[in-house]
Amino acid sequence: MRYVVIGAGAIGGTIGGRLGQHGHEVVLVARGAHADRLRDKGLRLLTPTGPVELHAPVANSPADVELTTDDVLVLAVKVQDAAAVLPEWAAAPVAGTGGGTAGQLLPVLCAQNGVEGERLALRWFRRVVGACVYLPASHLEPGVVTSEGTPVSGGLVLGRYPRGRDELVERLAADLAGAGFATTVSDDVTAAKRGKLLENTGNALDAVCRPGDGWDELRDRARAEGEAALSAAGLPAQDRRTALPELHRLGFTTVDVTGTGRLGSSSWQSLHRGGSIETDWLNGEVVQLGRAHDVPTPVNEALQVLAATSVRHGLGPRAFGVDDVLALAERLAGGPARPSPAGA
Template sequence: MRYIVIGAGAVGGAIGGRLAESGHQVVLVARGAHAQAMRADGLRLDTPDASLHLRVPVVEGPEEVELTPDDVLLLAVKVQDSVAALNAWAHRPVAGGGTAGERLPLLCAQNGVAGERLALRRFRRVFAVCLWLPAQYLTPGRVLAPCAPLTGMLHIGNYPGTGDGRLDEATLRPIADALERSRFLARLTPEVSRWKYAKLLGNLANALEAVGGRIAEDERLAQVYGRVRAEGEATLRAAGISWVSPEEEQALRAGRMDEQELPGGEGSVNSSWQSLRRGTGSIEADYLNGEIVLLGRLHGVATPWNETLQRLANTFAAEGRAPGSLPVPELIAEADHA
């Protein structure tokens, strides 16, 4: 198998780098300065154990790749960038006939729960991935993966579920085995959606920290997150959606993923914070807090805290404001007004 990582930023760079390190064929898809840096000097993947310099093929788009039936596509762009990426890759020809959308497996390694549905409009063989993978991409050519002994944990399953609990073992087992050999826990599960909705509730903090600062450093922010999460849980219950408990999540992570400070890193910063830090002009809040807002509107649940964070995060991204720069009293006043 060859793994084509569409979006070789923090998550994609960490997964692609670890797969390449363990001897698997990998192609990294990136753009601009990041692609240029990796082409010139390779991918630098910093971990608690080593600073790896990996010479991996790098392309900027599907026109630079000859697809084969043995390819696996790993979609690791932010969800707000999914449509452009999916449109670019779905209609590419595969050797022997057919297109990528018709023939190749696509794994959505993304936050939120909307990516798979977007992909299914364009790809027949879509698989959901729930990510526990702290990583940072702040400098072109360099990705930090600060957890050990495992770099991350991935729950993988069919999308949509088959209803009878069956998994496409023929497709997924070799992928999971490759990830297991590459310092990941890769669990195949027919209940991947429960893990993804649990992760979504945790990711509701992304916008909060991106605009207001680290929750661990301010008790007021911790209290705000409690309200934000309570809205999320009430909305999921109204929609009849179940999720894995925090205790079950923690029991699985314990002793397997210890996050460590790495030289040149900026502490424990989430993906939305990193988007503001890099000045990308976009942020994933529409598919994190916005998912709760959407479900709330569909099922009659008020979500003022999530609506406020969605709006503020998008404003920060559009205006190029620095992460964590909104005073906490102003943030609370905004939500109270909503």
């Protein structure tokens, strides 16, 4: 199989880089300066065991790739960008099929945080593979991705979406295991993804809030709100040790690869690069469930508001303090009268 990695950033670059390193055919899809650097210099994947250099074909869009029936599309853009790229890739022709399209004939593997990517993909693709991704990685420089996990690059729980497993999913899991990832196949991949969603409620806090007294308590409150909302909705969530015990058995951890330490979560990286942020599909998922099932979620809503404020005004990472988050959460908990935060 050939892997067409749509979004060769932190997650996609690590998956594509490791697959390419272990002999799989890979196409990296990227844009802008990152795509230019990938074309000119190749992908430089920095890992705990040394750099990996991958020179693979680079595409900007489906027009740059002749798709075949041997292709698997790996959707690794942030979930907020998925709705823009899914229909164009679904409409792409597949060579030698008499007019068949990718949406009709090819599988798409959704390697994203949150629980919305697979649901979106199912609108345009008949075959959707869900992936719960535990993969610490950073992408802050064009052409360079840092993979910080050891002794494997990360872990993936795979399954058909919305449920079940098949021969394709088993083969994908085997390919990824052979490329340096801990993998398992689940009949309910979305339960694993909900568990990861609870972990990811802290991403926005890391992105918008400076460390200080009360920071850990805010993170715990955001997660507790998520647990309460999922419980009220009757939606099961598997934690990491239940969904992917292999990571615990291996003693999986992160290490400092570049000498600067891990600077921040994927949401922190988005604000650092000046792009959009996935908070609406992480903390915002909790907020939506809370509203639907009468569960208060003021901390998650405050983080959602402050993340949007940071993007809208180009504030960069950690522009707010713990007191700012607490004050806004208290106001939001007070009822329908919701004053805007300072600077919003």
